[in-house]
Amino acid sequence: NADAAMYEAKARGRKRIGFYGRETGLRIERHLELDMALRGALERREIWVAYQPIVDAHSGEVVKAEALLRWTHPSLGAVRPDEFIAIAEENGSILDLGIWVLQEACNLSREFKARSGRSLKVSVNVSAAQFKDSDLPRIVDRALRRAGITPEELELEMTESVLVSHAEAVNERIDGVKQLGISLALDDFGTGYSSLSYLTRFPFDTLKIDRAFVSRLPDHLPSLELTKAIVAMAKSLNLKVVAEGVEDELQADTLRSMGCEHLQGYLFGRPVDRDTFLDSCCATTG
Numbered sequence: 001n002a003d004a005a006m007y008e009a010k011a012r013g014r015k016r017i018g019f020y021g022r023e024t025g026l027r028i029e030r031h032l033e034l035d036m037a038l039r040g041a042l043e044r045r046e047i048w049v050a051y052q053p054i055v056d057a058h059s060g061e062v063v064k065a066e067a068l069l070r071w072t073h074p075s076l077g078a079v080r081p082d083e084f085i086a087i088a089e090e091n092g093s094i095l096d097l098g099i100w101v102l103q104e105a106c107n108l109s110r111e112f113k114a115r116s117g118r119s120l121k122v123s124v125n126v127s128a129a130q131f132k133d134s135d136l137p138r139i140v141d142r143a144l145r146r147a148g149i150t151p152e153e154l155e156l157e158m159t160e161s162v163l164v165s166h167a168e169a170v171n172e173r174i175d176g177v178k179q180l181g182i183s184l185a186l187d188d189f190g191t192g193y194s195s196l197s198y199l200t201r202f203p204f205d206t207l208k209i210d211r212a213f214v215s216r217l218p219d220h221l222p223s224l225e226l227t228k229a230i231v232a233m234a235k236s237l238n239l240k241v242v243a244e245g246v247e248d249e250l251q252a253d254t255l256r257s258m259g260c261e262h263l264q265g266y267l268f269g270r271p272v273d274r275d276t277f278l279d280s281c282c283a284t285t286g
């Protein structure tokens with residue numbers, strides 16, 4: 001049973017402490033604990049989705065919302081997505097989490113329209129394992145239908161690492177989801193592998209400039225020049241650009257003057273739970 005398994009794994013974790021040293025031992029123990037806890041976390045309703053607005057750089061209107069998974073563990077508190085998503089990718093639970101967050105996000109878009117009369121595109125992060133799954137197009141199609149939203153109201157975000165490691169299988173899946181009519185964003189652009197050829201080899205609609213550059217605007221010259229070049233290149237390739245991690249007005253002004261059309265960051269709104277998002281975003285212009 002689950003308790004016995006947990007006990008055994010913990011005992012194993014502890015034994016390793018003597019073997020690896022204290023810090024590594026604690027890391028392994030936390031990893032084991034999160035690994036096991038994550039498997040039932042959805043059913044226990046510990047997982048929820050936060051939504052962060054993406055605004056039009058000129059009008060300030062909310063044009064999109066990014067769905068971001070959150071996990072509130074009963075004793076450990078909030079576990080950061082960077083930590084638990086890596087574990088979910090390892091133990092396979094990312095597939096269930098991925099299906100769930102996709103449906104939640106589509107449902108939010110429908111609810112937004114019902115309340116405000118305006119359409120809201122939702123953007124959902126998709127892991128490599130999901131792109132390797134031949135069911136992905138069917139899963140996406142079902143989420144759209146169940147929510148009753150149009151394909152234009154959904155975007156999938158992927159990082160370059162997905163393209164690097166599984167280019168073959170991923171190619172097929174990308175075509176599959178694109179055929180549904182949804183759009184595709186390349187996330188965290190500028191970090192990682194950044195092969196410019198990806199931009200023309202895959203049918204992206206949106207390019208998201210990584211916060212690492214945005215946060216250093218405008219004083220850090222290399223970031224400034226690089227951001228300028230990315231925005232210009234995106235425009236010539238007919239891609240929409242979103243700047244991630246915009247925290248102050250100076251950054252926003254800089255990006256606006258470069259012609260970056262969409263902005264995302266704490267300056268415009270932090271990721272918040274569904275009800276808070278709907279209350280604040282439907283109220284302001286709705």
Ligand code: C2E
Pocket residue numbers: 052067068069080081082085101124125126127157187188211244245246247264265266267271
């Ligand atoms: P990401 O997709 O690049 O998401 C943007 C991250 O930047 C989010 O971190 C967001 O909270 C944070 N952020 C946004 N604006 C600002 C800002 O102005 N300042 C700062 N300091 N941070 C800002 P978060 O929510 O911790 O998520 C981290 C990563 O976890 C995401 O990066 C994404 O790669 C992954 N992730 C989150 N939800 C999902 C999901 O449903 N599926 C998958 N596969 N990955 C997810």
Ligand code: MG
Pocket residue numbers: 066125157187
């Ligand atoms: Mg993202």
Ligand code: MG
Pocket residue numbers: 187188208210244
């Ligand atoms: Mg990103």
Ligand code: MG
Pocket residue numbers: 188
């Ligand atoms: Mg990221």
